[in-house]
């Protein structure tokens with residue numbers, strides 16, 4: 001059950017929220033450990049995986065907040081340089097998506113990632129984040145709007161550079 | 163349904179997040195209203211452009227030793243306040259019996275036997291099943307928790323974890339040792355048996371903090387401003 005079935009999903013959720021493979025792996029392990037350690041406080045009101053996802057999201061947000069701005073900027077710039085030379089257009093798209101996501105507030109970013117890269121429905125997102133379904137709906141629509149605006153801005157900027 | 167109501171419900175419809183009965187009403191209106199059809203098309207377009215972008219994010223796989231690392235970190239953390247342990251009537255009664263001095267010695271050997279039986283019952287079905295061989299590259303040693311983690315019935319597995327946990331609490335370990343014995347069992351499963359299980363450090367009280375999902379990180383949007391991050 002939990003460990004095998006959710007291993008890759010949890011690692012990817014952490015990866016999409018944190019970007020670093022290493023941090024994602026660490027955080028996912030921590031999430032499983034916390035979930036299993038506290039198995040007695042899991043009351044079965046929600047599904048096990050939504051509880052596991054919640055722990056993962058919270059750990060990721062915590063971790064990101066702790067990260068030192070300069071360090072992660074440098075690291076990001078290094079990655080960017082590599083990706084520009086190595087993988088071409090696909091890497092540029094990925095980079096643009098990441099940059100755009102970075103400019104969203106945490107609640108909007110999390111909702112968007114759960115919905116569009118992890119295919120959770122409203123109710124599942126509400127259970128993971130412990131918020132009402134109505135809030136999921138409004139955050140998701142705000143997140144999409146903002147994402148498209150930022151994306152458009154980035155594209156315009158790119159045009160100007162050419 | 164009129165156009166005003168449609169405007170309210172179309173976003174959910176575009177998301178596939180609407181009850182079947184209402185969806186039928188919406189479709190009936192869409193069949194006769196070009197304006198609402200156009201609006202739906204716009205919504206679909208907006209949604210898919212964002213979705214396409216996000217699907218460009220790469221996916222990774224957990225490293226081969228992921229499970230081993232989780233299981234290794236686990237026993238040391240299994241110490242929770244007593245009140246969080248749901249009482250199991252059978253073990254409660256055994257506990258009461260073993261608490262008497264005369265029964266203490268007997269108790270520990272009975273406990274050992276119980277553990278043994280439990281492990282055998284968990285591991286035996288796996289060794290009989292030919293199709294259940296470990297995946298290539300899987301370095302996870304056989305262990306109680308690994309056995310638990312491979313079943314398909316989630317509820318049963320969670321129940322089993324709770325049982326293991328409750329057993330550990332009753333193994334005579336100090337309050338803070340939690341699944342001390344489980345650590346030993348894990349070790350035995352991985353390497354040559356040790357004479358004595360390693361004594362875990364007592365966890366400081368501060369480790370028994372509230373679980374993080376109660377911290378409300380996500381509940382309040384103001385607590386997670388984007389400006390504080392890069």
Ligand SMILES: [Zn+2]
Nearest residue numbers: 165168195198
């Ligand atoms: Zn209409």
